[in-house]
Amino acid sequence: MLMENQPQANCTPSDVYRVILLGKTGGGKSSVANKLAGQVVFEESNKMESCTNDIHRKVVKFRNKDSEILLEVVDTPGFLDSNGDDQRNMIGLCKFLKEIKDGFNIVLFCFSALEMRMDEGL
Numbered sequence: 001m002l003m004e005n006q007p008q009a010n011c012t013p014s015d016v017y018r019v020i021l022l023g024k025t026g027g028g029k030s031s032v033a034n035k036l037a038g039q040v041v042f043e044e045s046n047k048m049e050s051c052t053n054d055i056h057r058k059v060v061k062f063r064n065k066d067s068e069i070l071l072e073v074v075d076t077p078g079f080l081d082s083n084g085d086d087q088r089n090m091i092g093l094c095k096f097l098k099e100i101k102d103g104f105n106i107v108l109f110c111f112s113a114l115e116m117r118m119d120e121g122l
Contacts, residue, residue, distance in 0.1 A: 015070055016059060016070040016071070016072045017062075017069055017070065017071050017072070017105045017106070018071075018072045018074065018100070018102070018103075018104040018105050018106070019036060019071060019072070019073055019074065019104070019105065019106045019107075020074040020076065020097075020104050020106070020107050020108070021033055021073070021075055021076060021107075021108050021110055022076055022079075022107060022108070022109050022110070023078060023079065023109050023110035023111050024078050024079045024080050024111055024112075025077075025078030025079065025080055026045075026078065026112060027078060027110040027111040027112050028110045028111075028112065029075055029076065029078065029108075029110045030042040030043060030044045030045075030075050031044050032108060032110050033058075033073045033074075033075040036060075036062070036071065036073050037058055037060045037071075037073050038060060038062070039060070041056075041058045041060075041073070042056055042058070042073075042075045054077065054092070055074060055075070055076050055077070055092060055093065055096050056074070056075045057072055057073065057074045057075070058072070058073050059071070059072045059073075060073065074096075074104075076089075076093055077089040077092075077093075
């Protein structure tokens with residue numbers, strides 16, 4: 001299932017910068033997504049258990065000192081899902097990525113600073 005908010009009607013997809021967050025369950029993807037959005041939009045958990053079960057996206061205005069852009073933040077379920085839904089999640093992610101007509105601008109890989117090594121989850 002895909003949860004989304006579309007850009008305003010006067011925006012074309014090329015006016016929107018798309019950021020996709022990927023990483024292991026518990027790696028902080030939803031927290032980073034909320035920071036980028038500038039508001040709490042995505043459900044967060046401070047446990048090492050899955051709380052994002054579907055792809056969620058939100059278009060927000062991102063401001064810096066000189067300009068404002070539209071940013072589509074895409075929060076995804078984690079790898080090595082604690083619910084055992086890795087296959088379903090990967091199929092959904094692949095389908096989502098194939099359906100993006102304009103591609104994406106940034107992929108952020110999120111992982112816990114407490115991780116001591118790289119493993120198959122990253």
